[in-house]
Amino acid sequence: MTQSRRMLVLRAVVEDYIRSQEPVGSSAVAHNHDLGVSSATIRNDMAALEDEGYLTQPHTSAGRIPTEKGYRYFVDRLATIAPISEAQRRGINSFLSGSVSLEDTLHRAARLLAQITGQVAVVASPSLSKSTLRHVEIVPVSMSALLAVVITDTGRVAQHLLSMGVMPRTDELSRFCTRVNAVCDGQTLAQAARITRDMITDPQWQPMRQLAESLAGAFASMADDERTSELYMAGTSRLAHQRPLADLAPLFDALEEQVVLMKLMSALSEEVDENGVSVAIGSETHTPGLLHASVVTSGYGRIDTAAGEPDADGTAERPEGSEPVAFVGSIGPTHMDYATTMAAVRAVARYLTAFLAHDGPATHS
Incomplete structure (x- = not known):
């Protein structure tokens, strides 16, 4: 009795049980699969597979069903998955x-x-934590608040309200937004948060410190928010x-x-x-x-x-x-x-x- 033939018997039992959901007997395997051996030989193989933990015999039925170990062997031997039709x-x-x-x-x-x-x-x-930044738009919504609209590479759109003590001028806001998009495009949200915070080390962005910190906080909170999945x-x-x-x-x-x-x-x-x-x-x-x-x-x-x-x-x-x-x-x-x-x-x-x-x-x- 060869190991390779025994495993062909196991595969046959798994395939038949998946199809019928009824315990599989040796005569059924002999009839449904061209294994080139008798029903008695297959019965001996199935008994050996049961001893090895690949099959089990429910109740007093003559048929056997695969165990978890049997299914695992079967799945691992599906070397290639046929493409869908x-x-x-x-x-x-x-x-x-x-x-x-x-x-x-x-x-x-x-x-x-x-x-x-x-x-x-x-x-x-x-998940937003695995997304990268594609674009951010910042628009005034009141005398003391800005709305940041963040778009990721996966098509997610998130909005964050940024409270401001002093509102930036329109031209300053546009220039800042252009810069953020230039340096953060393609970065993860966590990286975008760090890059935006680092911008304020440059003297030209010092006047935008509050906006930079608020936007960086928004990026960071999105990166940490696994609930968005x-x-x-x-x-x-x-x-x-x-x-x-x-x-x-x-x-x-x-x-x-x-x-x-x-x-x-x-x-x-x-x-x-x-x-x-x-x-x-x-x-x-x-x-x-x-x-x-x-x-x-x-x-x-x-x-x-x-x-x-x-x-x-x-x-x-x-x-x-x-x-x-x-x-x-x-x-x-x-x-x-x-x-x-x-x-x-x-x-x-x-x-x-x-x-x-x-x-x-x-x-x-």
Whole structure:
């Protein structure tokens, strides 16, 4: 009995169980898969796989189901994820390109991913702490206050009211604003705060000290404000129709803990494999409510124009080593269709990356 054949049996059991959600017997494996050995040989292999912790036998059924270890082996051997179909790619582009804003795009992305996978989809908005400054506009709104409108590379717009003891002249304000945009463009908000504060060491900006310090404070508070990452979720009702509610109670409790979910999926999105996705199965999530669930996640983020050409999925791939600004993911039972879910998560993540790179809805043909 060879180890390689035994693992082919394991793969067959996982595939059949994902498809049927019924314990898999040796005769079914022999019938459904051309392994070139008898049902009795397969039965012996399955017994060995059970001894090694890859399979388990529920109740007294003759069939077996994969364990967490079995699923992990199966997922790790999905060396390459087949691209989504041409029809699916067109469907993604058509559905998401109809959006009118970043928020609308993220909401649509969650709904679409839930529809493709039949599972819970979670999409996070870009975190301001990971965004870079694109433009700031400062306008008077009263005799003693200015409004700073800050636009980031991820399309987020934030407004900050700056109280002023002495209002700067219009020409001074315009010159200061031009300078801030020149030296802070492309910098993170934390870096923009430091650069703006450093400006007042230059004698020409001394009269603008109060404005510089107030604006730097606004940049710093945005950089620290992780609450600006919102979660867009879809598919919970669809999942509820597939399984008894009692089985899903821990999962729904976990979905309510959005801060925990955010940390888990954000961390996973920064540890993607060569396929651009990360998978945590059961106890690997370190989340009690997800002990019988799996999480598939990918990060999306900024890309260079040169690296942003559409790939086989019709979307731009985030370059290796670049930091994701947010994540997209799918949560479902451990017997989920991993190949389909991983491909869908990756495709939506790449679309969102292209969306950010092109300042709006992508129109890849």
